[in-house]
Amino acid sequence: MLKLYLIKNMRNIIEYQDLIWMDINEPTAEDIEYLGNNFRLHPLTLKTIIPAIHHPDLEIFRNYIFIILHHPDSEKKENMEIQELDIIAGEKYLITSHYKIIKPLNSIFEECLKSPRKKEEYLKKGIGHLLFVILRQLLKEKLNKIDELEDEIDLVENEIFLGKEKEIIKRISLLKRKILTFWRAFEPQRMIFDSLKNIGPKLFGPDLKPHFFVLFRIYQEIEDTIKNSKETIESLETTNHILITVGLEEVIKVLTLLSAIILPLTFLTSIWSMNTKVLPIANTDFGFWLIIIVLIITFSLMVAYFKLKKWL
Template sequence: MKQIAHKNLTWIDIEQPTEKDVEFLKKNFHFHPVVLAEVIPPSRRSKVEHYDHFLFMVLHIPVFNPVKRTTVPAELDIFVTKTHLITVHYGYLPPLDGFLKKCGANAALKEKYFSEGAGALLYHLVEQIFNFYHPQLSYVNKNIDVIEEQIFKGREKAMIHQISLAKREILDFRRIIRPQHSILESLLRKGPKFFGAEMAIYFSDLIGDFDRIFNTLDHYKETIESLEHTNESLVSNKLNEMMRLLTIFSTILLPLSFITQIFNMTMTATVDFLNTPMMFWLINIFILFVGIFMYAFFKLKKWL
C-alpha cells in the first residue's frame, strides 16, 4: 500500500489487494460491502456508481504485449471521496505507476495535481491513462504502414497473417475501452454535484479526449479493412492470372498431344512411309508449326 498526501487530499494505491486491504477500506471509509465485493475477485465489467459520500469506478485499461501481439484488459478500481482517492489494481499498471512516482517525487507536480481536490486528481489520473494509449496507437499505426508497404511490394500472401494480427489488435483495443464512454458521460452528468460545478469542464474534456482516441481506432479499423480487401483482390488477381496461363498452356498442348497420339497408333505399323526418318522430322516440324500457330493466335487475341 502506497500513500501520497498533500494538504487535505490523500491518494492511496493498493496493488494485489487482500482481504486485509478490503477490511482496511471498510473500517476507515465505511464503503458498502456490496461495493467492496467488487474488489476481490476482479470484475470484468466497467462501470461507475455514485453514492452519498463516495464514487466508485471500474475501468479496464488495454495493455499491449508487443512480443505476443495481444492486448489484454487490466482492471483499475477507483474510490473517490471528498478527501481521498483510492486506486486498487492487480499487477503493474504503467500509467498509474508513472503518475504515482511523478506526484511523489516532484513537489511542484504534487501541488498542481492535489491542490484542486479529489475531482481534479481523478481527472488528471484518467488523463494520464488516456496518454498511455497513444504509444500503443502509434504502434498499431506503424504496423498498418508496414502492411501497406509490403502489400504493394508483392508480398500479399505473407501479409494475410499480419493483417489478421493488426485487426485483432484494433478490435481488442476498441472492445476494452468502449464502455469508458458511458462512464465519462455519467461523470459529466453526476460528477459536478459531488465534486462541484467547476468540474463539469474537466469531465467534458475527458469525453473529448476519449472521442479522439476512439475515432483514431475507427480510422485504423477502416484502413486495415480497406487494406485487407486490396490484399484479397491482389491475391485473387494473381491466382486468376496463374489459372489463365495454365489454361492457355493446356489449350496449346492439347492439339500437340492429339497429333502425337494419332501417329503413335497402330497405323504407323501398317503404313510403311510413316516409319521413315524423313517422316519423323516432318511430323516434328508439323507439331512445332501447330504450337507456334497456337501461340501466335493467343498473342493476337492478347490472351498472353
C-alpha cells in the same frame, strides 16, 4: 507535514493535507477489509473489487463514485492484454486498485513520491483534480497506443503493394486482433466519460466542469481514431485477399492455357506413336522433321489464337 506509508500487500498511501490517495496492487481480502473499516465503502463496492470483472462501469454512491476502467497493454508484440483499474473517488480520498502495474498510473504515483511540487500540483485542487490528471494520462496513453497501431498499419499498407501479400497475412491478422481487442475494451467506456461531465462537477465542484469535458473530447478523439484504424485494417485485409486471389487466378490461367496448348500436341504425337502398319509421313525419309514442323505450326497457331483473344 506530507506523509508516505508503505503498507503490506503493496498498498501505498500518499497524504496531502487532509487528502488521501491509496494505490493497491493485487488486492487481497485483507485490503478489502482495510477499505471497509477505514473508508465506509458500500458492501457492493467491496465485493466488486475482487475479482476482476469483464466490463467497464460507473456507479454513483452517496459520498463517492466507483469507476471500473479497462486499459489496453501492448507490451507483448503479438497480443494486447486488457488491465482492469478500479477507482473510488470521494471528496477527500481517492483509491486505485489493479492487478498489474499500469504504467500511466504508476508514473503519476512515482511523481508524487519523488516530487513534493508535483504532489502539490496534482492534489492542491482536490481529489477531483487528481482524478482528472489520472484519467487524462490514461487516455493519452491510449492515444499513444493507437498511434503505434497506425504506424504498423502504414507499414503493412506499404508492403502490400511490394509483392509481399502472403508474408503479411499473419501481420494483418495480429493487427486486426489488437484493434478489435482495443475497441471492445474502450467503446463501453463512452458512458463513463459522458456521465462524468455531469457527475464530476456535482461531486468535486463546478470549477472542474471544463476538465471533465476535456476528458470526453479526448475520448471522442480516440474513438474516432480507432474506428478509422478498424476500417483501414479491414480494407487492407480485403485488398490483400484480392491481390492474392488475382495472383492465384493468374497462375491457374497460365496452367490452363499451357494445358490447352499441350493437349493437341499430345494428341498428334500419340497418333504417330500408334503401332500400325500404315502411318502417314512417319515412314518417309523426312518423317521425323515433318512431324516436328506440324507440331510447331500447331503450337504457333494455338499461341496466336490465345493472343488474339487476349488470353495471353
